[in-house]
Amino acid sequence: MxxxxxxxxPVPSNFIISLLILTSFLLLTSLAxxxxxxxxxxxxxxxxxxxxxxxxxxxxxxxxxxxESKWYLGIWYASIPTPTYVWVANRETPLRSRxxxxxxxxxxxxxxxxxxxxxxxxxxxxxxxxxxxxxxxxEYDVKLLEDGDLVVVDGHAVVVWRSFDFPAxxxxxxxxxxxxxxxxxxxxxxxxxxxxxxxRLRPPDYGEVELLFDNKRTYWTSGNWTxxxxxxxxxxxxxYIYRFYFTNPFTETATFGFTETMAQxxxxxxxxxxxxxxxxxxxxxxxxxxxxxxxxxxxxPCRVYGLCGNLGFCNSxxxxxxxxxFDGFRPSDGSGWDGGxxxxxxxxxxxxxxxxxxxxxxxxxxxxxxxxxxxxxxSGSDCERKCLSDCECVGLSYDQKRNACKNYYGEIMNLxxxxxxxxxxxxxxxxxxxxxVSGKKMGSxxxxxxxxxxxxxxxxxxxxxxxxxxxxxxxxxRKLEEESxxxxxxxxxxxxxELHAATNGFSDQLGHGGFGAVFSGTVDSTLVAVKRLERxxxxxxxxxxxxxxxxxxxxxxxxRLRGFCSEESHRLLVYDYxxxxxxxxxxxxxxxxxxxxxxxxxxxxxxxxxxxxxEECRNCIIHCDIKxxxxxxxxxxxxxxxxxxxxxxxxxxxxxxxxxxxGTWGYVAPEWISGVAITTKADVYSYGMTLLELLGGRRNxxxxxxxxNGGETNEKWFFPPWAAKRITEGDMGAVVDERLGGExxxxxxxxxxxxxxxxxxxxxxxxxxxGMVVKMLEGVVAVEVPPPPxxxxxxxxxxxxxxxxxxxxxxxxxxxxxxxxDSQFG
Numbered sequence: 001m002x003x004x005x006x007x008x009x010p011v012p013s014n015f016i017i018s019l020l021i022l023t024s025f026l027l028l029t030s031l032a033x034x035x036x037x038x039x040x041x042x043x044x045x046x047x048x049x050x051x052x053x054x055x056x057x058x059x060x061x062x063x064x065x066x067x068e069s070k071w072y073l074g075i076w077y078a079s080i081p082t083p084t085y086v087w088v089a090n091r092e093t094p095l096r097s098r099x100x101x102x103x104x105x106x107x108x109x110x111x112x113x114x115x116x117x118x119x120x121x122x123x124x125x126x127x128x129x130x131x132x133x134x135x136x137x138x139e140y141d142v143k144l145l146e147d148g149d150l151v152v153v154d155g156h157a158v159v160v161w162r163s164f165d166f167p168a169x170x171x172x173x174x175x176x177x178x179x180x181x182x183x184x185x186x187x188x189x190x191x192x193x194x195x196x197x198x199x200r201l202r203p204p205d206y207g208e209v210e211l212l213f214d215n216k217r218t219y220w221t222s223g224n225w226t227x228x229x230x231x232x233x234x235x236x237x238x239x240y241i242y243r244f245y246f247t248n249p250f251t252e253t254a255t256f257g258f259t260e261t262m263a264q265x266x267x268x269x270x271x272x273x274x275x276x277x278x279x280x281x282x283x284x285x286x287x288x289x290x291x292x293x294x295x296x297x298x299x300x301p302c303r304v305y306g307l308c309g310n311l312g313f314c315n316s317x318x319x320x321x322x323x324x325x326f327d328g329f330r331p332s333d334g335s336g337w338d339g340g341x342x343x344x345x346x347x348x349x350x351x352x353x354x355x356x357x358x359x360x361x362x363x364x365x366x367x368x369x370x371x372x373x374x375x376x377x378x379s380g381s382d383c384e385r386k387c388l389s390d391c392e393c394v395g396l397s398y399d400q401k402r403n404a405c406k407n408y409y410g411e412i413m414n415l416x417x418x419x420x421x422x423x424x425x426x427x428x429x430x431x432x433x434x435x436x437v438s439g440k441k442m443g444s445x446x447x448x449x450x451x452x453x454x455x456x457x458x459x460x461x462x463x464x465x466x467x468x469x470x471x472x473x474x475x476x477x478r479k480l481e482e483e484s485x486x487x488x489x490x491x492x493x494x495x496x497x498e499l500h501a502a503t504n505g506f507s508d509q510l511g512h513g514g515f516g517a518v519f520s521g522t523v524d525s526t527l528v529a530v531k532r533l534e535r536x537x538x539x540x541x542x543x544x545x546x547x548x549x550x551x552x553x554x555x556x557x558x559x560r561l562r563g564f565c566s567e568e569s570h571r572l573l574v575y576d577y578x579x580x581x582x583x584x585x586x587x588x589x590x591x592x593x594x595x596x597x598x599x600x601x602x603x604x605x606x607x608x609x610x611x612x613x614x615e616e617c618r619n620c621i622i623h624c625d626i627k628x629x630x631x632x633x634x635x636x637x638x639x640x641x642x643x644x645x646x647x648x649x650x651x652x653x654x655x656x657x658x659x660x661x662x663g664t665w666g667y668v669a670p671e672w673i674s675g676v677a678i679t680t681k682a683d684v685y686s687y688g689m690t691l692l693e694l695l696g697g698r699r700n701x702x703x704x705x706x707x708x709n710g711g712e713t714n715e716k717w718f719f720p721p722w723a724a725k726r727i728t729e730g731d732m733g734a735v736v737d738e739r740l741g742g743e744x745x746x747x748x749x750x751x752x753x754x755x756x757x758x759x760x761x762x763x764x765x766x767x768x769x770x771g772m773v774v775k776m777l778e779g780v781v782a783v784e785v786p787p788p789p790x791x792x793x794x795x796x797x798x799x800x801x802x803x804x805x806x807x808x809x810x811x812x813x814x815x816x817x818x819x820x821x822d823s824q825f826g
Contacts, residue, residue: 047101055146126152666700
């Protein structure tokens with residue numbers, strides 16, 4: 001076989017060099033022309049220039065949070081001092097300098113560009129244009145609308161692109177949530193890049209809204225659309241601000257949104273998917289210059305999936321940081337942890353590979369999520385031995401009764417989450433930790449015992465002497481403090497140990513209110529109610545000063561504060577015990593009945609108590625939470641208003657008082673929902689709503705009177721608008737509780753009904769003061785027929801508020817009741 005021959009011709013080196021230079025030149029020229037083309041659009045804004053909406057409500061421009069090297073194109077509220085961003089364009093690709101940044105428009109598309117080092121880079125561009133734009137003649141304009149929508153319009157003023165179709169983390173009035181769209185939270189409070197939590201219409205039915213973790217794990221849903229509201233969001237029944245709509249639900253063309261009901265003086269309002277994983281509703285208060293949060297879900301932060309990440313323990317009662325790492329572990333992302341992003345979880349101090357000298361620490365009965373579980377039979381030592389043999393094993397559960405073991409591998413998520421409706425494991429868990437950090441084993445028991453005894457002997461004599469000296473000083477100082485702080489009160493200062501013993505270890509819980517749990521106890525052979533505050537605010541002096549204020553308030557229709565405890569982190573209040581419980585237990589279907597005399601005395605007594613707080617105290621006290629749960633009845637069924645002034649104990653920040661109103665929406669005055677600073681008239685409104693319940697012997701959300709079937713119905717019905725209409729028409733008999741069997745004083749019934757409607761008027765100025773309410777109820781002042789409240793009347797007519805806030809034309813909705821849990825203190 002002969003090989004094929006070929007001829008090699010010499011190629012001059014100069015030719016090769018020239019060819020390389022020519023090729024490089026052509027390539028660079030091509031790239032330059034492409035980049036130049038990308039940045040050749042018309043400049044809309046650049047540098048520190050901005051665009052305002054027509055009434056200067058919103059502003060478009062470049063901003064940064066706390067990093068001068070990261071800039072973003074965004075939209076924010078221009079009319080308020082607090083920087084609040086509602087839309088961000090280049091969330092994933094921040095700009096390095098504002099001075100070199102520009103927003104351009106080219107062929108109807110928006111681009112965010114950066115011109116650095118003599119090179120123009122496109123870091124973001126808008127999506128495809130909507131509809132047919134062939135007739136636009138190439139003329140496009142950019143506008144920022146008054147509702148916060150950034151739009152591109154063609155030469156015929158037709159919108160071809162809008163930012164509302166590409167939301168960030170904020171849902172504004174007029175914005176639609178459609179199939180395929182998501183709202184994604186910021187990574188942290190200072191990092192606009194996409195976080196792990198998002199909101200969307202839930203597939204495949206698209207009849208409800210869901211919150212997702214990592215775009216795959218659902219941890220909260222709104223419940224299905226009932227035609228007027230989402231079944232899991234009864235707060236939508238209130239018509240004060242929003243008109244909700246859901247077109248084509250349960251189809252692939254479903255569209256959900258909301259508008260504001262007020263024609264003028266609309267409050268700034270928004271829904272936001274927070275970086276904490278909660279969806280929150282805010283309204284701006286011009287008086288306090290603060291965003292008031294009225295609603296959020298999930299209410300318990302530990303129900304947010306993956307909040308604390310791998311091996312992060314979530315404590316829902318923590319007032320500062322809900323997540324913590326166990327001893328021997330540290331946050332995997334320290335800066336993110338400090339900024340509120342705990343999703344990185346915890347890692348071992350010694351690193352993942354250093355696991356040869358480990359032990360286990362039991363953390364108790366918890367819920368958690370774990371994908372890889374190995375179950376087998378064996379002893380506890382077998383369980384530990386097998387887990388220790390594999391560094392990927394991070395924890396175990398052992399059932400001694402069944403001799404059963406479970407070893408967990410990989411990540412352990414949602415530790416401490418108390419909710420059991422997320423499909424998680426519930427068990428007694430032991431986690432794997434480096435030996436010695438748990439305090440369980442630090443050598444042999446003998447060595448530990450000897451060390452302890454030796455240390456004790458060494459310091460015993462010195463300790464006794466120091467203790468005696470400090471004890472005398474402490475007693476003297478405490479006596480002087482109490483004399484200076486409580487010069488005119490008879491309040492007793494309890495120790496935590498005393499109240500722990502008085503309540504038998506807080507074992508008999510009477511109920512749970514907005515600020516903490518209430519327990520029965522015995523002090524000096526007298527029954528008391530002890531409230532343990534779960535969200536204490538302020539220091540020792542501030543707490544004592546507030547207690548002193550309340551301790552000085554004595555009225556026959558106010559629950560008496562007997563004493564308190566303010567020891568380290570413990571904040572407890574001791575009240576008189578009310579044997580007949582809260583008024584709410586008498587307003588249930590099938591519950592205990594009250595005759596008319598008792599009801600009228602309760603109505604007048606409650607009004608007197610609130611009037612005393614408003615008009616007769618040295619400082620006016622607004623209760624902020626009047627409802628049947630907070631009206632207690634003593635042995636003679638006399639009314640005692642409870643929890644007055646407690647909001648001030650929790651914190652002086654006004655917005656925090658507003659935030660506690662979640663769960664009692666049916667009693668909140670319209671102006672409060674609208675973000676206006678409240679006055680005493682907010683209590684008047686709540687009292688009027690409570691008076692309707694007392695008159696009708698029922699809760700304001702319940703089955704209608706003519707439901708049939710013995711009063712049982714699957715529908716929920718909003719009582720106040722129906723009752724107000726009947727009262728103003730003179731049909732009082734239709735409203736009064738039928739359990740009374742007609743045995744009541746008609747003159748008193750009429751006065752109570754008319755006063756109730758006066759109290760729930762839309763405008764504050766139209767409502768009477770509580771002092772006037774007392775006079776009207778007692779018959780000292782004549783009571784005229786009031787006009788029906790317009791907001792409530794609109795619900796009955798079903799016209800201007802048709803479908804608003806979840807109330808249908810027949811004034812019914814399907815959902816859950818807003819009835820709160822009964823307790824000594826609601």
